Amino acid sequence: MSAPATAWPDSRGRFGPYGGRYVPETLVAPLEELEQAYTAACADQAFRHELETLLRDFAGRPTPLQFAARLTSLLGGPRIYLKREDLLHTGAHKINNCLGQVLLAVRMGKRRIVAETGAGQHGVASATVAARFGLECVVYMGTEDMERQRLNVSRMRLLGAEVVGVDAGSRTLKDAINEAMRDWVTNVRSTHYLLGSVLGPHPYPVMVRDFQSVIGREARQQILDAEGRLPDFLFACVGGGSNAIGLFHEFLSDTSVKMVGIEAGGRGTRLGEHAARLAAAAGYAGARPGVLQGTYTYVLQTPDGQISTTHSVSAGLDYPAIGPEHAWLADQRRAEYSAVSDDAALDAARTLARTEGIVPALEPAHALAGLIQRAPKIARDQLVILNLSGRGDKDMEILSRHSEPP
Secondary structure: OOOOHHHOOOOOOEEOOEEOOOOOHHHHHHHHHHHHHHHHHHOOHHHHHHHHHHHHHHHOOOOOEEEOHHHHHHHOOOEEEEEEHHHOOOOEOHHHHHHHHHHHHHHOOOOEEEEEEOOOHHHHHHHHHHHHHOOEEEEEEEHHHHHHOHHHHHHHHHOOOEEEEEOOOOOOHHHHHHHHHHHHHHOOOOEEEOOOOOOOOOOHHHHHHHHHOHHHHHHHHHHHHHHOOOOOEEEEEOOOOHHHHHHHHHHOOOOOOEEEEEEEEEOOOOOOOOEOOOOHHHOOOOEEEEEEOOEEEEEEEOOOOOEOOOOOOOHHHOOOEOOHHHHHHHHOOOEEEEEEEHHHHHHHHHHHHHHHOOOEOHHHHHHHHHHHHHHHHOOOOOEEEEEEOEEOHHHHHHHHHHOOOO
8 A cells, every 4th residue: 555645755755656866976965965954944943933934024925715706606616716826925836935945045055046937937036035135046048938928037137137048949948947957067066956846856846845835734724714624626737836736735635635737738639739747638648757857757758758849828837747746646546637728728817817806827827727627517515726826917918919808
């Protein structure tokens, strides 16, 4: 019998067969240093107190759990609650992890931060915490993403970060991570790599998960206060998977709570048209276990093992691999994963804007689209929490092209 889901990862950083540490020799010692620093920080009451204070006073926690009355009425199904991570400082959940990691960087004596970003939200959060602590910050971003997320590029630069465009490969998140890791290898003594999702080599998947699990801890207590019971469903978008695992983790032992991750179905099911790693049952092609950027997980790849290009209207979901804990949860059938198209996500963003007065980022708009499709099959007395992981300011150019007059 498998160990409880909450017992993972094991001492080697593995979630079942997934995860681990697949890195060049030059990164073994820095990763061990990071793991030791993180373990010590977790046991340090002063560290925990400083992080909690920053999350409250700087980031704006706790975030509300809002009952979406008009959306609930429109869909005619379950009672829908929105976990409002979009209301955090910088506009997304990414700040939760960035505050934790910047405290670790300072603790380890690092004076320079490197980060990758896709949609720009992690880059903005990294630049923000670097400015707050007086650290140098370099953010790598694919030039394709820089074009579609120009607002966030400007925000990062205003905050004092150097934004380095990456022209290699698909010019998106995967390629930005490659360049950030190269920088880290070169400057490892002075630099901390502030990885933004539950990806990469151990200890990043567990460390980022733990920093993001504040989402689920709050949501669990808030739904008990509001409804007197646990939710029946959790919905979240999944790129690398940090916002989703941040919500899911606190509920893993509550077997009555169903967890649904929504991936980017892009513009089709053929390899290269989507970024759906765990939705093979729905016909999305190309995913199988493999190693990418330091971890073993499900990866979109060609029959001869080459990493595939991906597509999503959402820069934050446009990535060929998924966090190893999600791979394990899918194998164990503790969580289920499906995908929605670009058009469905764009329609969902407009629906939320016009029913609840909230413009979501395109990433959580995918989760909303998945819920809209699923809602007719969910009973009216059931409860749903959807993680609204970011706000849509950064996506206004794309959303405005898609929107129609009311």
